[in-house]
Amino acid sequence: MNRSRLEPLGVPESDYGYAADAENTPRRDPNAMDRWLVRQITSKLGESPVRIALWNDPDITPRDRTVLMRIRDPGALWQLVVNPELHFGDLYSAGRIDVRGDLLVLLNEAYRYTTENKALATWLARSRRLAAPDLSEARRNIHHHYDISNDFYELWLDREALQYTCAYYAEQSMTIEQAQQAKMHHVCRKLQLKPGETVVEAGGGWGGFALFMAKNYGARVRSFNISKEQIEHARAWAVREGLQDAVEFVEDDYRNMTGTYDAFVSIGMLEHVGAGNYRLLGQLMKRSLAPEGRGLVHSIGRDNPAPLNPWIDKRIFPGAYPPTLREMMELFEPNELSVLDVENIRLHYAKTLEAWLERYEENVEAVRSMFDEPFVRAWRLYLTGSIAAFVRGKLQLFQVLFARSGMNRIPWTRANVYTQGD
């Protein structure tokens, strides 16, 4: 539980050598061109613990932090060279690329490779267009993310509040359950939420935070979500907790929010809103705030504008976009909202993802029985790659507290966030 961020994550050796599709079984030995391509990759990596082996090369047992990446067929090698950010995920998921050793070490190196070699990146960006036609080929190989059941997430998210967003490790020794409770307290303290106040939530997931606010802060909450499956889960949960009168779960888009509230909160929805809709969302935020209301938006973000990793975009979160702070300001500046406080807790997301990945691996047999091996590998890659992205600073986690411009019943300092007990 308390492993440091950069220690090996111990992906089970048993998963090494997952059988590739029969159609991709190599029909020839690696040739001079294949070796040249490998040298192009390794020369860019420089001093790196990553070793690359081709389909008929002898096996090497990785030592220390060495990682062996085996490319199992010529087509996989070409796809990797042409567009690693897009194809690595599918090739790994399908078992056409295998990794022996610490997957996180490999992905950390991959970030170095893709960001420190601007010339190569430019070349790859041009190549991406050429590679486009064959994208549809692999689409059928993995279950799409929207088909995933609540049961799957319950296997590896925290067991108390089912939070599929960054936790807050007020103390580094916290469990994921404790850290998710601490995250929710942290948000409520920033909002200075008081008993009897009303809250509107945009994007409520399985309802854990809405119920938390009702139970721990005496708030009356309306929570919007377009996922029918999540709303049903949330309503049943409210009844079990006896909170059905305090919390209303509305199956509707945030664009249909009505009424005014003492607080607006949105945890992990902005990533899915699309930058073109920020001004509109900001209008709705302002409209839903009482004159002395406070709001908080919690979102994955970036230091610099960049599209989401194309494989994640294709397989895990279609249409998602992590904005920079500058881009996020489109929520506030055109809508006479004032930013009071921004906190970046990206390393907390790395730690959250570590906890999720550990629990995921503990329950990997259950995942395999629900889905199949490519799914197991795809989600392992997604969770591990996300750790690398937050550790390397390619992704940020911003909490932005705001109010109407000129509203003066704002916290005098932030000390109250840190001096209250749980």
Added chain:
Amino acid sequence: MNRSRLEPLGVPESDYGYAADAENTPRRDPNAMDRWLVRQITSKLGESPVRIALWNDPDITPRDRTVLMRIRDPGALWQLVVNPELHFGDLYSAGRIDVRGDLLVLLNEAYRYTTENKALATWLARSRRLAAPDLSEARRNIHHHYDISNDFYELWLDREALQYTCAYYAEQSMTIEQAQQAKMHHVCRKLQLKPGETVVEAGGGWGGFALFMAKNYGARVRSFNISKEQIEHARAWAVREGLQDAVEFVEDDYRNMTGTYDAFVSIGMLEHVGAGNYRLLGQLMKRSLAPEGRGLVHSIGRDNPAPLNPWIDKRIFPGAYPPTLREMMELFEPNELSVLDVENIRLHYAKTLEAWLERYEENVEAVRSMFDEPFVRAWRLYLTGSIAAFVRGKLQLFQVLFARSGMNRIPWTRANVYTQGD
């Protein structure tokens, strides 16, 4: 000292009725057109404690929160209608407009007037170009802000650190001296400044903060400033404190900073840099940061982009511009810097300005003997108007903490800022 923000500030009655220039003495009674112009202003103000009197009207003693604004000649009335934001300051300074009652109440109403009446504002903006030719007329009336001596600021700034920037009232009962010390501690804690670390400061004023960091945190500081008078003051102060080996005051532009440091800090300089130079300043910030360095920029800002009040721009801070957070991001996003924390403490600036204004009025005779009555009135107006701007939310005060993108030796939480003693 502990008055709340919106109580009357008690501008001395004795200053009411300062003699207008002889050339502006009215030669005629108010006519129908003059009355019509006054009604245009009062109708826009709606329910307001402000009463307007013209040059030959009988005197009214303001009651409760009522404020009497007397316009002393027909030219002043016209200038006020054509471009109140620009001309009010000069007219008030010259005694062509007088205010009886609380100047802050009047200025608060003025913000309502200029921002809630968009149509009028648009009309005024168009009129501004027409009004431009006579701007130079009043230029000779007031001493320019760059001619002001250190002695003047010592009359009303805090006596311990001569901070001409927003203080931090960790407790609302603090004196201005305590609150400026608390501000400096607040910044050093955000930077996690440790003994022996090196700091570069861009825009060091009279040297108070540089000396504070050396004295209280054991830092070695290089502080850049282009003001010869301030640098001389700072060097003499360092010698008096025995800190001349720990702090180097460099009379040079921030653009000529060399070396790398554990911390970069800039308190109240960004307002004078100009938005077009932010990307360059950001480059210098990054270049001056050691790989694990931290930086903090403290600046007046805005919720929405707007030029500085034209009178302030002309009389007090030529060329100053308070940026929005979106505009400030030009420092960070193009330069691979990561924003860790943003705090908006605008109400602390209102309280700081109240303390300054109170002390200013206590020492107004000394100011009058150094300068003249228009100067006394101009600075009263500037300090009072700034209180109104921060209370109304027309100005913000942002502290932005940052580091290089991907730097992981960042504070795990912000709790350390709030749990240490002074």
